[in-house]
Amino acid sequence: MTDSKLFEFRYGEHLISFMRVTRKSDSHRILIKVHPDCRVIVSSPVDANNEEVLSAVKKRGRWIYEQLRDFRKQLEFSTPRQYISGESHYYLGKQYLLKVIEAPEQAQGVKLLRGKLEVSVRTKSTEKVKELLTEWYKVRAKEIFAKRLEAMLEQTLWVDERPPLRILTMQTQWGSCSPNGRITLNPHLVKAPRECIDYVILHELCHIAEHNHSERFYRLMGQVMPNWDRIKHRLDSLANHTISIESNIK
Known part of the structure; x- marks a missing residue:
């Protein structure tokens, strides 16, 4: 009989999740396996406490990260998800x-x-x-995007009133802003961290003031989110292995 629990740890700027599976065995070894679908499974004795397991995993952090990096590159060319248990x-x-x-x-x-x-x-x-x-992602996206839009409006003083918000699946964009100020966001964005969601929303709010990617546009972005380029890079890298597999979003 085995039990399992989800944990996570940081390797540099990367947050890595793993599933701990306990086993009844005479062996006291903690076994780590990175699967091709990027699942990290850690098999450990029942009597090993969480601190011991985390310590063993962190010691192999570089190896785990490199395995995940290589498998994610392979997944860019893999078949679509099968929507089965374990994915x-x-x-x-x-x-x-x-x-x-x-x-x-x-x-x-x-x-x-x-x-x-x-x-x-x-x-x-x-x-x-x-x-x-x-459908679940779309419902969550509608709720979370609305809350984050309200929060971001506090920073964008050039926006006079709350712009209309639309949720729409797009193949090549995270978001867009129409000439009349309507913001459209891709529901797949809800798979990304909150700071990435905030970045896309702020990007579109800046377009209300400046529709082109002009010097003024980037000056506004720098004022409301000084580290926007780092967050954009994170979102771009996440797209390669968390989202683009099923939606071709880049």
């Missing part, structure tokens, strides 16, 4: 394992529970799981 999916920059539950008597839906994205379906179907997850 990694992202929400607000964190990695969650997908768990598909076949429950004919329960309502179909998605729950974020104990470090997992649990999807309940009446009968297991890739298309149904994908449909439910897509």
Whole structure:
């Protein structure tokens, strides 16, 4: 009988998640395996405490990071997700394992529970799981984007009133701003960390004052988010291994 729990640790600027799986064994070794789908599984004895496991994982931090980096490069050319249990999916920059539950008597839906994205379906179907997850992301995106827009408006004094917000899946853009000031955001952006969401929103709010990427535009960006270029780089790098696999967003 095994038990599992999700942990995370920092390697430099990178936050790496791993699943600890306990085992009953005479061996006291802590075993670390990085899977091709970028799941990090750490098998440890039942009597090993969390501090011991974290310490062992951190010692192998560089190796884990390099394995993940190489596998992510491979995933850029991999087949689309299968939407089955064990896959990694992202929400607000964190990695969650997908768990598909076949429950004919329960309502179909998605729950974020104990470090997992649990999807309940009446009968297991890739298309149904994908449909439910897509809708869940859109609902979360609408709620979170609205809150972050309100927060970012406090910094953009040139915006007189709250601009209308639309959620729309786009193939090549995180966001856009129409000539009349309507902001459109891609629901896939909700998979990225909050600072990346804030960056995209501020980018579009700056376009309300300056529709081109002019010197004035970048001056505004620098005023409201001095480290915007670092955050943009982070978002670009995240897109390669958390989002572009299924949506071709870059």
